[in-house]
Amino acid sequence: MAMSDESPTPAAAAVAPLTPVLTRRWASPRSWTIGTYEQLDGYTALKSVLGGPSPANPDQLIELMKNSGLRGRGGAGFPTGLKWSFLPQGDGKPHYLVVNADEGEPGTCKDIPLMMADPHSLIEGCIITSYAIRAPFCAIYVRGEAIHALRRLTVAVNEAKAKGYLGKNILGSGFDLEIVVHAGAGAYICGEETALLDSLEGRRGQPRLKPPFPAVAGLYACPTVVNNVETICSVPPIVLGGAEWYRSLGTEKSPGPKIYSLSGHVTRPGQYEAPMGTTLRQLIEMAGGMQGGIPLKFFTPGGSSTPIFTPEHLDVPLSFDDVAAAGSMLGTTALMCFNETVSVPWAVWKWLEFYKHESCGKCTPCREGTGWLVQILRRVVTGEGTMADLDTLADAASNIAGRSFCALGDAAATPILSSFKYFRSDFEDLVTGRTAPVVSTHDLVGAH
Amino acid sequence: MSTAHHRIGVPEFLRTGVVFDQLTQDRATELIGRYPVPRSALLPLLHLVQSVEGFVSQDGIAFCADQLALETAEVAAVATFYTMYKRKPCGEHLVSVCTNALCAVLGGDAILRTLTDHLGVAKDGTAGEPGETGSITIEAAECLAACDHAPVVTVDYEYYDEQNPDSALDLVQALQRGEKPHPTRGGALSDFRTAELEIAGIFGDTPEGAARVAAEVDGPSATEQTLRGSHLAEQNHWQAPVMPEHVDLPPVPEKK
């Protein structure tokens, strides 16, 4: 098994296997109420920023985020402080903060529990971030189906407002902020930040041309920061603990704790907050091993859009750079674990049905290509495919990857390209009849 | 493979002749007022009309267009993009079964098959008369962001975690009897239209609504799965490094 080249930082060696920061209040009674939150240091970061005799300089907060090394938790891992610093200052336009809470990447299930269990940490993060980027309006774009998270957030906003943490002249600082909790309506593509912005503007959630980037022309064509829930929730602890403390967790290039979401054929699936760079082997161990002792066959490091890994990647430190070096992406640390009973072509077909269903339709390769791949895969999994089909799959997927308008097209090609890398023979066995069809034609069920 | 030709028809919205009442008008006005630009309220408004009608009708489209000074085509363009907007009247409850790869492999496909067989309708079909107690619309859903609880079913978007064909069948049969089993995570089950009102962003603007939301908000949200990491850390006294007593913010960097 390959080991990572990036050795853990000295500080990391001393830290515990699990390091609850974002999840540390989750088990507290009625953790979602402002009372519990305040008892457990809630809003002290905000008070330290805005509550003193003279409020902090917003640029100090941007500098703090840069120093902390916090990287976006939505999947791409872009440095958060740098993103904030891109907003033009003194341009006379309002600035906006938009929180991407449109969790929907298959395998990803961290933001919704976070918002349900600890909504105030998101609110506090929003207030501090909005102050840092000088935004008078913040929208939390929550996946429409996440009704309980919407409820908790809405009530939390009202509680915060009643306490003077939101609204006019927050804590006497002169800073005004409104937060709107906004529900989406069922479209995976809205997790793409520019599609999210179009959706938040009341349009079809189709990605926008970049440039201009949201930092220059985002919501209502004004400078906008779009950050993931987990990213924003990381802000209050960073303000309280400082950059050095934050960097004592994780790897040098991927500092901080991370919520790893284990799902699938592990004994105890769930949310495990551990330092960045923890390996799947360590996580599976904490989760009680593989279910029934059946060995792992493949897993996604960060959702279905990240190239799959195999048991040989069990010891890859799950940090942005280590995973990239091993040929995948950290994504949302959604670790979907599939054991040896699972047919790879079947899983790939299922995922392609998903991408076809969620393709927004804007660009040709993704709109037409995902449909075509699904048609071919349906034949492959029902035993009606040919070897030529496999060549077509590989070629068509490579014609989508890097040619589509946004990353959804790349993501759709990913399961095919990565599974062909490790498991092409599984496909060949299906089309040559060496293995039986995994699905009968009439069982082609699903959302599709 | 089937070679039967299915021609895709014209997207259509039913005409119902509904007149949206003053309360709905007021709610629309309030929603619009939340945003710097009115059009941002379009998604909430479409949820709002679903809370009234249980789906989006042509009249609902026109209502939204009127409120926001849009063309009806622009509203239809949005309404047909998102899967949560239904174009046929929804049952009392909307049952969604995740059939994405992970849930499917753990039983999601089997659950969907069991439920559609039981209800005697295809996916996206409705068993029973929409609007009547116990009527159910069943759909296959994409990833519902509860993968640690797979396979997952939601009813009116409340989570019923770790289902299997038998438990899901029990659940649906209970719903058909007019019962409202409490979700694993979420508020007490109401119905699709009430859920849509909350999703629209209206939480308790009437005395009854306020009471309901106050009760719902305390509904369970964290299961064993959710808290596994937390509990394991607690048991082992694992924690993040202690924060320093006091940290100053870094100075403002020199302008380059």
Add this chain to the structure above:
Amino acid sequence: MTSTLPAATSPAPQDPPGLVVPEGHVKLTIDGVELTAPKGELLIRSAERIGTAIPRFCDHPLLEPVGACRQCLVEVEMGGRPMPKPQAACTQTVADGMVVRTQLTSPVAEKAQRSNLEFLLLNHPLDCPVCDKGGECPLQNQVMANGSGHSRMVDTKRTFTKPLAISTQILLDRERCVLCQRCTRFSDQIAGDRFIDLLERGSSQQIGIATDQPFQSYFSGNTIQICPVGALTSAAYRFRSRPFDLVSTPGVCEHCAGGCAIRVDWRRGEVTRRMAADDPQVNEEWNCDKGRFAFTYVGLDDRLTKPLVRNADGVLAEASWTEAMSAAAAGLATARDSAGVGVLTGGRLTVTDAYAYAKFARLALRTNDIDFRTRAGSAEEDTFLARHVVGNTPETGGVTYTDLEQAKTILLVGLEPEEEAGILFLRLRKSWRQHGSRIYSVGAVKTRGLTKLGGILVPAVPGAEPGVVAGLADSPVGEGLRAAHAVLLVGERAAEVPGLLTAAAQLAESTGARIAWVPRRAGDRGAVEAGALGSLLPGGRPVDGPAARAEVEKSWGASVPDRPGRNTGEILAAAAAGELAGLVVAGVSIEDLPDPTAAAKALAGVGFLVSLEIRRSAVTDLADVVFPVAASVEKDGAYRNWEGRDRPYDATITGKGTLADARVLDTLGVEMDVDLYTQTVKAATADLQRLGAFTGPRPTLAEVPDRPTRPAVEEPRGFLLATWRMNLDGGSLQDGEPYLAGTARAEVARISAVAAAALDLTDGSSVTVSTARGALTLPVEISPVADEVVWLPGRVAGASLASTIGAGHGDRVHLAAATTKGGS
């Protein structure tokens, strides 16, 4: 092809001598060719300039980039580092030092483009042989040139029901659609009519309309023209012909004063379709649906082909040209020598035809009683035209379409551009959207058209406009007008309100804003220039100016009457009173005249009536001699558009034996012993050009006497009527095109909510509008208008308001809830 461009694989060995990079430009390399490009230019345009066509479907130079079709992918290298993915040339802007490899030199780009074509064809029907676009289809052309010979698609194609009528005119075939969004972007960005949009998502995504609102845009036909496949077709043209069987001839649209360049496609002596032609200075690449589809009137059954002469039995009978000429000449000479003859030319003539009438009136009929207006005229307007309009051209500093894009403030007076000057409307919208112009409109109704211009209504109830305009000098509007490049656009309707033209002109003079006059018809402006006006001789020479008159007399070699002529209303009144013994009438519809009843009486009663027309009409029915004349498409000529720009064109349909008005008049002149020298367009143009423009002093506004233009209708306590004509209103040039007629706006009466409540009316209920002369019933549309105002379309159910209720703009009318449902 790679082998023909060896330089592409390595940097150019040396800088081409003389490749200087101008200010605001960058230097880049495309396929080994070094070039400079203005900053911000899209790669696809830069490549075009060196002759490299990068294939594209969604890209359109007049639409905002979208990058949706992905056909134009190229490889790009920046600062020596290749960008990781191929870039869309239609969205990637140039940068200094950029190295670009198109399909000509990059295997990656070539494969990306070829595979994209494969994706586009996966679900595309193989119906090219029956597709209207076949033979002129960008997709077909691309596939023929670069596509694969066979398809790897073995599964079932996606199919849609087809075709859908998204308006009575536009048909949508969704299977052929490549979802480039040109049509939706055109409707959104250019026309502002967001009636079509994307529906559904992913592989079900499609173009569509809302079920309650068809694609009723006046500009919908442009979407057919820019559709890169055969997804959008017109009911009028569908399955009519193959493009390669048609002959294309450049033309100029005859429908309004816009002067759009068009392309006329025809075969076997018949026009098959019309397209917008590309004229960046005028219509860019657009036209309105009337200009595109309304051409069938030429071939209707009531077309006149032979002269008609009223015989001894009083019956109009076909006659030879010789007979008709001598009958007309004799009759006109007699009438001239008794009480005199007046000439009404209508507004649809070419410049040379109008000139022929102007000259014929002065020399053959020895009168200045000639008017091109089929509407109320006034001395005020005559002065306005003489002072502010005639002679102004793009060359002499007149306002142009392009100028509107520089104007930060534009004031509209008596002008509803969307209805009355379609292509001007599009340019105004562009001016607002792209250049941030502020557009104000003085009027009684905040219209949809004004909203689409981002416009601000300066409220003025009918009749009060002059005071409102006068008051603008000291307002933010006046402030805007004082800034550089400001423009005041005055519609011909301003003449209906006494004092309004004067007020507008004074506002322009006091603020320094430039002013332009926008008439409705294609021939109006040319008629002013040609002297088809009682007060003006050709070139803007005042009849009452001895020096000006002398110039004309010298050029013509004949004397010109010195008494200024009567206007249309006065000519008709004189004819009715026996003060004129004869009339020559060109393309005039009686019901367009301010008082149709009186006009019909005058025409019926006048001693001798000669009519020159293309189709039978109420006028030809009353005439003593009728000459059939050529329709616009059958003759050479030129229109002068509102800018004063000459829009010459050649005949498209020849060999029909039809003659232009100028040719007929030339012969008639000979018959009356007068040489007009207007036998051909060339001769007439030379004759007119020899005269040149008038260089003497122009009249001043102070000389304008205030007087009403039309007797007021007595309805003292009624609503004030505001009205103008709609773009599509059943006018005679729209005859024979039912699909176009189906896209006309609904005819409604617009009143305020307060007025509706007072009358116990609701949106959609029927209201009866009446005067002492008549009544009509229409559905109500509650609108942002003043409470004392009712707005009506200029024509209802194919009849003018003048003919039904005898009322015009500014008159008082009575409103009441209709007692029975239904139309007028």
